[in-house]
Amino acid sequence: MSVRLKLTLSYAGFLMLAGALLLVVVWVYLLRYVPAVIVNPSFEARRAAGLSYVPDRYDLLRAFAPKAAAGLVFLLVFGLVGGWILAGSMLAPLTRITNATRLVANGSLAHRIQLEGRKDEFRELADAFDAMLARLEAHDAEQRRFAANAAHELRTPLAITQTLLEVARSDPNRDTGELVDRLHFVNTRAIDLIEALLLLSRANQRSFTREHVDLSLTAEEASETLLPLAEQRGLTIETSGEIAPTIGSHALLLQMTTNLVHNAIVHNLSEQGTVWVTTSVGPRTVVLTVENTGEKLTPQLVSTLVEPFQRGTQRIRSGHASVGLGLAIVKSIAQAHDGTLTLSPRPGGGLRVTVELPAAPPHPDR
Numbered sequence: 001m002s003v004r005l006k007l008t009l010s011y012a013g014f015l016m017l018a019g020a021l022l023l024v025v026v027w028v029y030l031l032r033y034v035p036a037v038i039v040n041p042s043f044e045a046r047r048a049a050g051l052s053y054v055p056d057r058y059d060l061l062r063a064f065a066p067k068a069a070a071g072l073v074f075l076l077v078f079g080l081v082g083g084w085i086l087a088g089s090m091l092a093p094l095t096r097i098t099n100a101t102r103l104v105a106n107g108s109l110a111h112r113i114q115l116e117g118r119k120d121e122f123r124e125l126a127d128a129f130d131a132m133l134a135r136l137e138a139h140d141a142e143q144r145r146f147a148a149n150a151a152h153e154l155r156t157p158l159a160i161t162q163t164l165l166e167v168a169r170s171d172p173n174r175d176t177g178e179l180v181d182r183l184h185f186v187n188t189r190a191i192d193l194i195e196a197l198l199l200l201s202r203a204n205q206r207s208f209t210r211e212h213v214d215l216s217l218t219a220e221e222a223s224e225t226l227l228p229l230a231e232q233r234g235l236t237i238e239t240s241g242e243i244a245p246t247i248g249s250h251a252l253l254l255q256m257t258t259n260l261v262h263n264a265i266v267h268n269l270s271e272q273g274t275v276w277v278t279t280s281v282g283p284r285t286v287v288l289t290v291e292n293t294g295e296k297l298t299p300q301l302v303s304t305l306v307e308p309f310q311r312g313t314q315r316i317r318s319g320h321a322s323v324g325l326g327l328a329i330v331k332s333i334a335q336a337h338d339g340t341l342t343l344s345p346r347p348g349g350g351l352r353v354t355v356e357l358p359a360a361p362p363h364p365d366r
Helices: 003-031 043-049 057-105 121-170 176-205 215-232 250-266 326-336
Strands: 211-214 235-241 245-248 273-281 285-292 340-345 351-358
Touching: 003 057, 057 121, 121 176, 176 250, 176 326, 211 215, 211 250, 215 235, 215 250, 215 273, 215 285, 235 250, 245 250, 245 351, 250 273, 250 285, 250 326, 250 351, 326 340, 326 351
Parallel strands: 235 273
Antiparallel strands: 211 245, 273 285, 285 351, 340 351
8 A cells, every 4th residue: 555545534534533423412411401212192183283293213323324434434535535536635645755865765866855935844754855855966966076186197207207217118218217216216105105095095984993182292293293395495394282182093194194294394395494293182072273374365265175187377386295085085084083174365475274072081092
């Protein structure tokens, strides 16, 4: 039985029950004023005395029963027809949602229900379904762009390697030392890209062991590791803040902090620039903030920097071979730890990156 038929029978059954109860009430009410048996005089005697015929309960039943049965039949027909129409009208939005679900199952994510009318349960369901489709469509488009960009990025070092090998084969007298150096550089970049993709996949799957981690210590460790690179570029790293305990993977959180500090160093002023790394603690969260000097950035450009393989064409470029996954990995690690990543341009130029993670109580051994 379809839902519409079930609702129709339910409406008709309820209407029949209400009608039967009403008739029972009327019948009981009438019986209070009608004797069980009445002996009436003959017609001539009643006529001579000017009396009328007084019905008893049997007469009342004989007159009432056919009318009650006809009324119940009418209520049954009315309930079935009206219930069928009413059920169809009530279930019409559900039919649209079902059709939209079938389209999604066939691969169409662009369809939207866009249910009209006042806001009721069906409207809320349709709006929630449309919002889910919008997120799925955006995620699908992002994954398609990611796959295309990853294929392009992986193909580039392979194409360069093939070209270098063909040049070496066509010119046996060429200096092999220079060729080996170039091949080593290209191969290292390909390995870095593959490792970044594996790290991104690991963060998205949340397949890691959770432990107590102090973000202030990861900030100091990342800053000390990248200090030679900063000094080489004439930059200063300033690390400050308070103990910021959270729960997660130490390796992933260290990688996240390292990516942020490295990004702040690479995309900075050519000299006399600064990188600020700070940690703070809120009521329920811990915050890691990495800021750097640099050229002024537009909010539109900043909003695209977390996309995979997005390096920011308007930012300062250098000879550093970035794979374009730094901030994308940071976003994935933050989300894997139930945190948020916020990017905003600094008024004086440069970028401010804020990672907010759930706070954890201090480690029991401390």
